[in-house]
Amino acid sequence: xxxxxxxxxxxxxxxxxxxxxxxxxxxxxxxxxxxxxxxxxxxxxxxxxxxxxxxxxxxxxxxxxxxxxxxxxxxxxxxxxxxxxxxxxxxxxxxxxxxxxxxxxxxxxxxxxxxxxxxxxxxxxxxxxxxxxxxxxxxxxxxxxxxxxxxxxxxxxxxxxxxxxxxx
Amino acid sequence: xxxxxxxxxxxxxxxxxxxxxxxxxxxxxxxxxxxxxxxxxxxxxxxxxxxxxxxxxxxxxxxxxxxxxxxxxxxxxxxxxxxxxxxxxxxxxxxxxxxxxxxxxxxxxxxxxxxxxxxxxxxxxxxxxxxxxxxxxxxxxxxxxxxxxxxxxxxxxxxxxxxxxxxxxxxxxxxxxxxxxxxxxxxxxxxxxxxxxxxxxxxxxxxxxxxxxxxxxxxxxxxxxxxxxxxxxxxxxxxxxxxxxxxxxxxxxxxxxxxxxxxxxxxxxxxxxxxxxxxxxxxxxxxxxxxxxxxxxxxxxxxxxxxxxxxxxxxxxxxxxxxxxxxxxxxxxxxxxxxxxxxxxxxxxxxxxxxxxxxxxxxxxxxxxxxxxxxxxxxxxxxxxxxxxxxxxxxxxxxxxxxxxxxxxxxxxxxxxxxxxxxxxxxxxxxxxxxxx
Numbered sequence: 273x274x275x276x277x278x279x280x281x282x283x284x285x286x287x288x289x290x291x292x293x294x295x296x297x298x299x300x301x302x303x304x305x306x307x308x309x310x311x312x313x314x315x316x317x318x319x320x321x322x323x324x325x326x327x328x329x330x331x332x333x334x335x336x337x338x339x340x341x342x343x344x345x346x347x348x349x350x351x352x353x354x355x356x357x358x359x360x361x362x363x364x365x366x367x368x369x370x371x372x373x374x375x376x377x378x379x380x381x382x383x384x385x386x387x388x389x390x391x392x393x394x395x396x397x398x399x400x401x402x403x404x405x406x407x408x409x410x411x412x413x414x415x416x417x418x419x420x421x422x423x424x425x426x427x428x429x430x431x432x433x434x435x436x437x438x439x440x
Numbered sequence: 441x442x443x444x445x446x447x448x449x450x451x452x453x454x455x456x457x458x459x460x461x462x463x464x465x466x467x468x469x470x471x472x473x474x475x476x477x478x479x480x481x482x483x484x485x486x487x488x489x490x491x492x493x494x495x496x497x498x499x500x501x502x503x504x505x506x507x508x509x510x511x512x513x514x515x516x517x518x519x520x521x522x523x524x525x526x527x528x529x530x531x532x533x534x535x536x537x538x539x540x541x542x543x544x545x546x547x548x549x550x551x552x553x554x555x556x557x558x559x560x561x562x563x564x565x566x567x568x569x570x571x572x573x574x575x576x577x578x579x580x581x582x583x584x585x586x587x588x589x590x591x592x593x594x595x596x597x598x599x600x601x602x603x604x605x606x607x608x609x610x611x612x613x614x615x616x617x618x619x620x621x622x623x624x625x626x627x628x629x630x631x632x633x634x635x636x637x638x639x640x641x642x643x644x645x646x647x648x649x650x651x652x653x654x655x656x657x658x659x660x661x662x663x664x665x666x667x668x669x670x671x672x673x674x675x676x677x678x679x680x681x682x683x684x685x686x687x688x689x690x691x692x693x694x695x696x697x698x699x700x701x702x703x704x705x706x707x708x709x710x711x712x713x714x715x716x717x718x719x720x721x722x723x724x725x726x727x728x729x730x731x732x733x734x735x736x737x738x739x740x741x742x743x744x745x746x747x748x749x750x751x752x753x754x755x756x757x758x759x760x761x762x763x764x765x766x767x768x769x770x771x772x773x774x775x776x777x778x779x780x781x782x783x784x785x786x787x788x789x790x791x792x793x794x795x796x797x798x799x800x801x802x803x804x805x806x807x808x809x810x811x812x813x814x815x816x817x818x819x820x821x822x823x824x825x826x827x828x829x830x831x832x833x834x835x836x837x838x839x840x841x842x843x844x845x846x847x848x849x850x851x852x853x854x855x856x857x858x859x860x861x862x863x864x865x866x867x868x869x870x871x872x873x874x875x876x877x
Contacts, residue, residue, distance in 0.1 A: 380802065382782040382795050382824050383649060383869065384694040384707065385751055385758055387670070388714045388735040391691055414669055415691060419647035420624075426822065426840060 334363045339422075340397060342435040344378070347392035349400055357397065360439060361404030368410060372440045373397050375415040376422070378431035383417055390415030397437045481855070484601055486510060487519035487544040492529040492551035496559060498583065502590040506548065508634060509594035509608040512849075513833070514856025515601075519544050531564050536571045544568050548597055555580055561589050565597055574600055587637060607633055607829045611873040612836065613641070613651040613660055614847065618865035627865075628662060630677065633829075633872070635847075635860045641675065642682075651871045652695045652704075660871075661685070661695035661704055672706055674721075685719065696739050696748075705729075705739035705748055716750055716763065729763060730770070736761075740784045749773065749783040749792070760794060774807060776814055782825065786832040791852060793826045793835060804837050806852060817854045827872040828852070836860070836870045 336359040341350065349357075364371065375394030377386035394413035402408050423433035488503045488510070503521075510516040525538045529551035539547050550563030558580050565574040577596055581589050588609065595606030610633045617624045628642040628651060642648060646665035653660060654674075661674045667684075670692045675682035686692040690709035697704055704719045716730045716739045730736040734754035741748060748763045758781045760774040774780040779797030786793065786806075796805035796816065804818045804826045818837065826837040834856070836849045841859070845866035850857045860867075 379822060381758075381779070381797075382738065382751070384738045385735065385781050387649075387691055387693050388707075388709075388737050391709055391714070392735070413690065416647065416665070417649075419649065419665075425843065 334359065336360055336363075338439040340437045340439075341432065342393050342437070344431070344435065345381070345389070347389060347396050349396045353397075354400070357400050358404060361401050361406050364401070364406050364410065368407075370410050370412065373411060373413045374438045374440060375413060376420060376434055376436050376438070377418045378434040379418045379421065379426065380431065381418075383419070387415050387417035390417045393435070393437050397439070483515055483517040484546065485517045485519065485544050486546040486548065486597075486601075487524065487539060487542065488548045489524060489527045489529075489550075490521060491561065491563070492527070494552055496552045496554060498552065498559070498586050500586045500590065502550075502552075502561065502586065502593070503548075505587060505590035505634075506594045506597070509591060509606075510598065512634065512858060513598060513602075513606075514851055514858075515598075530562070531566055531573045531576070534566060536566075536568055539568045546574075546597075546601065548593070550593070558582055559586070559589070561593070563593055565600055587632060591632070604833060605831045605875070607831050607833070607872075607875075609633075610830060610876055611657070612847075613653065613871040613873070614867055615648050615651065615869045616865040616867050617647075617845075628660070630660075641677065641680075649869065650694055651869060652697050653871055653873050654697050655699055655701045655874055657873045657876045661697055663693050663695065672704070674704075685721075691737075694738050696741060699741055699743060699745040705741065707737045707739070716748065718765070729765065729768065738782050739763075742785060743787060743789045749785065751781040751783065760792065773809070776807075780805075784826060784828055786828050786852060787830060788832055791832070793828055793852075795824050795826065804835070804850070815854060817850045817852070818848070820848075823848075825869045827870050829872050830875045836872060838868045838870060 336356040340353040340357070342348070373394040375390030377389045391413060394415055398408070398411045398413050401411060421434050422436065423430040488506045491502045507518045511518055519542050523542055526535065528534045528549050530549055534547065534549065545568055547566040547568055548563060549566065550561060553560050559582070560578060560580045562576070562578045564576040566572070567574050579589050579592050591608040594608040598604065598606035598608070611630055612633050612635070613628065613630050616627045616629060623645060626644050626646065626648040627640055628648050629638050630641055631638040641660065642664065644664060644666050649663040651660050651662045658678065659674055659676050661672060663670050664673050671684055672686040672692050672695050673682050673684050685704070686706065686708065688708050688710040691707055691714055694707040695704050696706070702721055704721060706717055706719055707714050708717050709715070713733055714735050714737050715728055716736050718727045718729055729748070732752065732754050734752055736750055736752045738751040739748045740750070746765060748765065749760055750763065751758050752761050755772065757778040759772060760780050760783045761770050762773050763770050773792065774794065777796055777798055780794045782795045784793045785791070790809050792807040792809055794805055794807065796803050798816070801821050802823050803816045804823045805814055805816045807814050818839070820839045823837050823839045826835050828835045832852060834849050834851050836847055838845055839848050840846070845868045847860040847867050847870050848857065849860065
């Protein structure tokens with residue numbers, strides 16, 4: 273099995289290119305059954321930058337939340353995460369692609385235990401998507417434990433932003 | 441940067457990546473600085489006379505390094521240099537009365553001389569009370585090894601006076617994370633145990649975690665996310681050759697080198713949830729040790745290599761369990777508190793060090809496995825990753841200071857504490873090396 277590794281340093285560059293590509297992607301195939309004014313605003317703004325938009329690769333996207341939050345030391349999916357995940361599941365079945373679920377923990381507790389906790393959270397989201405009909409083979413769960421905080425600082429507010437699963 | 445990473449095409453389970461390390465210490469601002477915040481009640485009073493250089497150019501003050509080593513142990517009080525009336529270089533030049541008046545119990549004297557292009561350091565430990573030479577010793581090294589020579593002096597003096605083997609010649613591995621243009625740069629570093637001579641082992645834009653020393657102290661195993669997923673690697677410190685050991689789906693974490701050097705305990709979740717496995721480093725054979733739907737992680741070896749201690753939440757909260765490898769029998773070890781994790785054993789095999797949560801605060805605590813007595817060693821809020829010195833006298837752990845990760849040290853009797861603050865980035869996951877010589 274071959275593993276290709278870019279020279280350290282290049283990976284950051286690659287990541288930023290991918291992100292830039294995503295942000296200039298036009299929102300064309302949004303889910304037809306949801307009305308979302310935010311999406312329409314984005315479309316208008318993007319049309320203003322016509323040339324950039326037209327040159328960008330066309331990929332189906334959707335607008336539901338991609339970050340799902342958890343309680344301290346828990347890997348139970350919150351009720352408020354469900355609606356967005358139902359949308360994702362429907363969209364993924366119409367537009368199949370491989371996704372990554374990146375699980376994270378706040379800084380409290382030990383690092384390797386938090387790796388396990390991040391994975392449990394990722395698995396909770398995966399199980400929900402699979403129950404909605406998404407093929408498990410399209411979903412990869414990667415835990416980052418407490419290694420990649422979304423919000424810095426040692427406050428309840430920062431911690432609650434860090435206990436999360438990101439759908440990518 | 442001071443190093444270059446060369447990566448060639450590589451295949452799983454075969455030697456492939458070549459890392460060229462230029463072993464130049466990074467600039468002084470990146471080094472750790474020590475200050476003792478609390479000392480021992482009855483320290484031994486010692487004077488370390490400045491070593492006579494006898495015309496040899498050296499960039500380091502050997503006696504100052506020895507003073508700092510002894511001070512950091514918490515067991516010594518140092519006579520300040522400015523109070524000394526003379527700087528003798530051998531026992532014959534010593535007026536004991538002068539040193540007795542200063543209150544000194546012991547005196548270290550010595551001097552350098554050239555020995556076929558190398559530096560020879562002769563030094564003596566003198567007992568001021570009995571006015572006798574305790575020992576006279578000689579060490580030789582290159583100019584680049586001046587700090588090594590100084591640490592050898594400290595080791596010899598410490599052993600003679602306390603009866604305990606010194607750890608001044610040991611090293612420390614740790615991970616730093618520095619925010620650079622909204623992205624972290626993760627570095628695995630190795631330094632002397634006093635934080636000096638920091639050397640870069642690995643740099644990555646993706647997380648690096650869980651360094652574990654080989655028992656000989658010549659290799660590190662660690663977790664790197666450089667492939668986009670966590671994987672366990674081993675890397676030689678001299679030469680920098682590295683091998684990727686695991687590439688399973690899910691967790692690949694918490695490597696812990698067996699005392700015999702031939703096996704690695706580690707955590708994989710490839711079979712559904714985190715379990716402890718054993719990887720034979722000679723045959724690459726993997727065997728599963730735990731079978732439970734709960735989280736099993738953070739394995740650490742007992743000194744005899746026959747058992748592992750690990751963290752599991754199989755009882756509802758994270759607690760420490762012991763697994764006897766031959767029988768696979770698992771027994772619970774900790775019961776006090778609702779969070780005990782990241783076990784490690786002191787070399788005596790009896791003192792268990794854990795991260796312990798008490799009323800939502802995380803401390804480092806010890807549990808005497810014979811008496812069941814628990815002792816909280818630290819009182820800050822987010823203390824983690826304790827690592828015990830190979831002589832069992834001190835441990836270093838990661839904590840937060842001013843919102844930033846720093847390393848701190850505490851003696852196992854909680855009597856001595858000092859910080860090793862970094863000047864840049866977030867420092868975490870210290871791992872104390874075994875004895876190196």
